[in-house]
Amino acid sequence: MALSNNQHLTILLFVVTFLLNFSSFHCKIWEELDFNSYHHYSDVNTLFKSYEKRFPTLAKVGSIGKSEEGRDLVYIQISDNVSVTEPGEPMFKYVGNIHGNEAVGRELIIYLTQYLLENYQLDARIKKLVDNTNIFLMPSANPDGFERAKLGVGGGRASDSCLGVQGRPNANNVDLNRNFPDQFRTHLNDPIQKETQALIKWIENNKFVLSANLHGGSVVASYPFDDSAKHIMAGHYSPAPDDAVFRHLALTYASNHKTMPAGNLCEGDNFKDGITNGADWYDVPGGMQDYNYLHSNCFEITVELSCCKYPPVSRLSTEWNNNKESLLSFMEQVHQGVKGYVRDEATGAGIENATISVAGINHPVTAAAFGDFWRLLVPGSYNLTFSAAGYDSKTLTQVVVTEGSATEVEVKLKKSLDLSLAAMLAKFANSTHRQPLPGLVEPTEFRHHDHVAMTKYLLEISQEFPHITKLSSIGKSVEGRDLWVLEISDKPGVHEEGEPEFKYIANMHGNEVVGRETLLPLIHVLCHNYGSQSFITKLVDETRIFIMPSMNPDGHEIATEGE
Ligand SMILES: [Zn+2]
Structure with missing residues (x-):
């Protein structure tokens, strides 16, 4: 059947319209987040379960244990093939709301969950991040505290309820971010709480590489150490062996934040570039970030998100927009430094728990189950030594780390001829x-x-x-x-x-x-x-x-x- 010119034009227009719609659909970044209310304990569980159902290959809900009042410490794991541990994918975590009344981080982690899952097919950057990272998001490490906390009424420090402490501790009135064993403290003020114990087990039993712990009450990215041997109240810089890496990580978060670089947003704050060494700000014995660094592979920083700890709902969309790029850029840092595999020279099998040491930095990390490892480092040249029980050690000299993606190395260790003791x-x-x-x-x-x-x-x-x-x-x-x-x-x-x-x-x-x-x-x-x-x-x-x-x-x- 012959077509008239008009019919040709109609078909052409239809095709063009279709193509335009199709391509715009594929470029659109999903942004429909629900900023209308805070998510309480049961809301989070319902929402996460619905995501697990909608994205069965990408999302898996779990709990690391229970709070003192029996609430689950819920997390959602996000990765491609989420039910399988894939070699070469580093573990990352965000933990929010360990102070129950510091609620912004809790909501941001929920938004981030939705953002990663809904944009996975739409945004190449998100797909790359999710495909190559094993992401764990825990909105609340203190669900009992959050249920007791009171919404602030003001937008800043003028309002008492913005600065209050109701709901900060757990149900036993213990501040969980002072409840971890500390390198500079021989005794604990309180017995270790169920929440703390569950976090300790989670930190120690997994090879997390990078983490942030989200708080409120100031706007700043703070990094280890959080205290010093003499527990000087404030103004005493207490550097970790990886001070350069921690400064870089904190700066990554702060510099990508819409307002944090100013460093003086809240009353009394004065942070150059929006970052601070924890102990330099004030001495915090028993905090979670130092525990991560001292007892596992994991580098953790503490991020303070808002002057008002539990701001009105109207504030939430602004907080998401202020933090979105920071949250993503910080996660991408898990792929910075040196990564690769430590293998048995004869069999090619990965050597789990092989030790990776960097000359001049007293902080070895250990390889994961497939012999895969990640050593976060800032750009520079490093000598790395790889060792494992029953093997001869090997040193790689002048391994160059550049900005951007990690330098990859594959190290083969030879079985030691000496018998073990x-x-x-x-x-x-x-x-x-x-x-x-x-x-x-x-x-x-x-x-x-x-x-x-x-x-x-x-x-x-x-x-x-x-x-x-x-x-x-x-x-x-x-x-x-x-x-x-x-x-x-x-x-x-x-x-x-x-x-x-x-x-x-x-x-x-x-x-x-x-x-x-x-x-x-x-x-x-x-x-x-x-x-x-x-x-x-x-x-x-x-x-x-x-x-x-x-x-x-x-x-x-x-x-x-x-x-
Ligand atoms: Zn806090």
Whole structure:
């Protein structure tokens, strides 16, 4: 059938209109967020469940445990193939509302959830982020507190309820962000709460790489450490070993925020570029961000979002617009630094828990289940050492980190030929009779040592082997003789993580001398065979050995040989 010119035109217009609509549909970023009310506990659960149902491959709802009043500490996990842990995808988290009355972060995390899921198919940036990251979003770490909190009436600090503390702590009236074990505090003011315990387990049992913990009451991005050994109230900068990385992370959040860079939005605030070291602002012992850094791979910062902690609903859309770019840019930082795999050279299998250390930064991180690892670093050149139990370590020098995506490395470790100490001990335990170690250096002269001779012997051996011994006196006897203790270890005087301490004490009864005269040859054997006998080397490397040949030197001096 022939078409008239008019009909041709109509069809052409239809096609053009269709194409325009189609392409505009594909460019449109979804923005229909519900800013009309705060989401209470049951609202969050209902909403998250509905997202899990609508996006079964992208979203999964979970709980890390219960609050003191039995509410779930709910999170939503967002990633492509969310039910499968995929190699090479770093774990990221946002945690809101640990102070129950600081409610803006709670809502922002809910908006972010919707934004990521609804835009996944529409926005290439969001798709890339979700496809390559294992994202965990927890709107509230203190749901009991939030249900007690009171909505503020003003827009700033003028209103008391904006600054109030009702709902800040949990149901037991404990401030959860002071409830974590702290490096500079030996005791806790309160028992560890259920919420804190659940967070600790979550932090320690997962290989999170990056996190932020969202608060209110100021507008600033704050980074570790949050306190110092002397707990100076304020104005004392307490840097973490990764201070440069933390400054970069805080600046990423602040500089992408619509108002945070001013640094003086709320009464009393004065933060250059909108960031601060936690302790420099004020001393916070027991906070969550330091706990993350000190007890896991995770780098966490604390972000204060608004002057009013629980502002009127009318404020929420502004807060979302102020923070949207910050929230996304900060997440993208999880892909900055060095990443890759640590593998067994022979089998190619990933080595879980392999250690990645950066020269000059005392903060090793460990590899995840597939041997995959992420070490956040600012641009520069670094020497990285990779090690794992049972393998020879390997160092990569001058690994260059640039702005943007992470530098990728693949490291293959060779199985160590040396047996582990445990394997050696097992071999000894299984042998029916013990053969002397071939080549073992043993003392040739055996005699009694009085206090002067013993002191001379201990001084000489500690001078001959200064790198593995440390001689000290733990005090004096009644007659003023030193009570000598010789420590033998690879780093004498230093307690190394995971190294047990052992002691032998002899000659408590001054006339019982066999122990005393056996420990002196033992010292000889340990020192003279270190470095040549692998069993003794490992024993000394992996143990702090303390030897006290005489606990009663006065008694020994008046004891008689042959009695
Ligand atoms: Zn707070």
